[in-house]
Amino acid sequence: MTRSLGDRWLEAAYRGAGWLGLLRPLEGLYRAALRRRAAAYASGRRAVWHVPVPVIVVGNITLGGTGKSPLVTWLARYLAARGWRPGILSRGYGGRSRHYPLLLEPATPVTESGDEPRMLADQTGRPVVVDPERPRGARRLIEAGCDILISDDGLQHLALGRDLALIVVDGRRGFGNGRCLPAGPLREPLSRLAAVDAVVVNGEASFSVPAGSHRMSLAPVGWRPLACGPRRPLRPPPFVGSVHAVAGIGRPARFFETLEELGLEVLPHPFADHHRYRAADLAFGDDRPVVMTAKDAVKCRGLVPGEAWVLEVEAQPDPGFIAWLEDRLATL
Template structure:
């Protein structure tokens, strides 16, 4: 992310006054989004209804919210409940030769994108990447899936859905409450009233206009990039000061987790979905390297003395009960 983009995103979440100059463009953006939604609702754009239930997990804000850990939790929960889930992704950052792309253990992350590779590794479920969600969904049906999870699919209206789960970062919330480019919202705040459930990652720092469920992201293990085996959180599997790398939507969350674990580190933040090169990891010292699981799938071939931190989502029990009741009616 460029310095200018970082300044803009910080301004959007802190509500700085100079963004008022962008409100005419926000009005235009909102009109475009509303027109598109109405076109799908009125049948002027084609949609596809899968013959199995579809659950969409997404957000309306830019920057990380904890969406991917929730997708992984949901896939595992559905598998344990007797379903055969498949995960559908846009595959941001990946460049495949053709679509749909069904991931195998040998699929390069450069083709799939980082999040699909991570989700496939963490869940063992079929994962398909396709910019056209209905086509990707059909591929998952051919793989034997009886329920589909659309990752970051809230704005992909061509795929009809049975449940919409919206994730909000508790600390940053909805920022200044304005849509792009005058704020961080992809859609207006009213969208929160239309989804089936809102989950808040961490402690909610500002009010929301709808009821919500809590969700915690809990570190569970360290994992060596070379050996791939999980290690306990404590004692730390490395010593001294480390270089901490984060190329995710909200690097500050990862660094805060390291603080909680008592890790002494030098932070290195990169843009979300950054394509790492060996030069990015050459910090000119002999320190060990720690990173997120999402970054690890791109750095396995680039470094040896490195550890990733496994994190799991834990929605509150009330949400789990609500989800079980809704699934029983699908």
């Protein structure tokens, strides 16, 4: 598939292409706007709502996928297993509802919620609210009985106060050329790392990690039929031969690499992040099985004409992060 201009720019930003230096004057304007915005919230010129229950923000400072959503799922399950009643708050990128806040129900269409909120609700069974205005969405989760909130991709949403802030970093790509938009892939300067509670590196790091960082990995755990049915064991796969691999996520290559590590012969089909699939996108003209991510699956039910499977993965934080989290939760 032909890569979009945005995909090519992001690849250049991560590898440090020299021509991006031409955009540094625009980067300066972007950084100045960030400083003014942060100062407005810090001074009280813009209101920050401090929620009457704990709030954990999970975000990143880079464009592209980092593994943030699997960590949100892990956190929701972990907190629920320890007696908390967690709720998840999302912007709902890619979805559009006629009313907000939108509390997801089993029948809420992904076109209204966006793909990540639908996936998080399905994976966790916890209340998920979509709202462009995070404080309003947080109030709706509290009304739903939640006593701790997880703000997905909420690092830059400063109108909502937070008790813990986590940044997830892709261990393979790191921070790219270290420049902010549009001269690099950073949403915020690297100095932001010092102002959060924890940095979690997903996978083996190819860069010098900040002191005190924690590690996590994404582990494939099984196969699920796209249409319906129980999870099948990871090995052996429930299909034979080569597969069409579909990924519309922040870094499709990570998904293709995972499939190859499982011993599969992969025909890769990368799509843009949050791609809205049509049946024509998934009609490959043969009877090979189609495999995809859980994020893609919520948008592809009923679109694949033949055999289709979802590879389910789970975040596995290191023991040090879990111990750190336990200590911090005890103080909330």
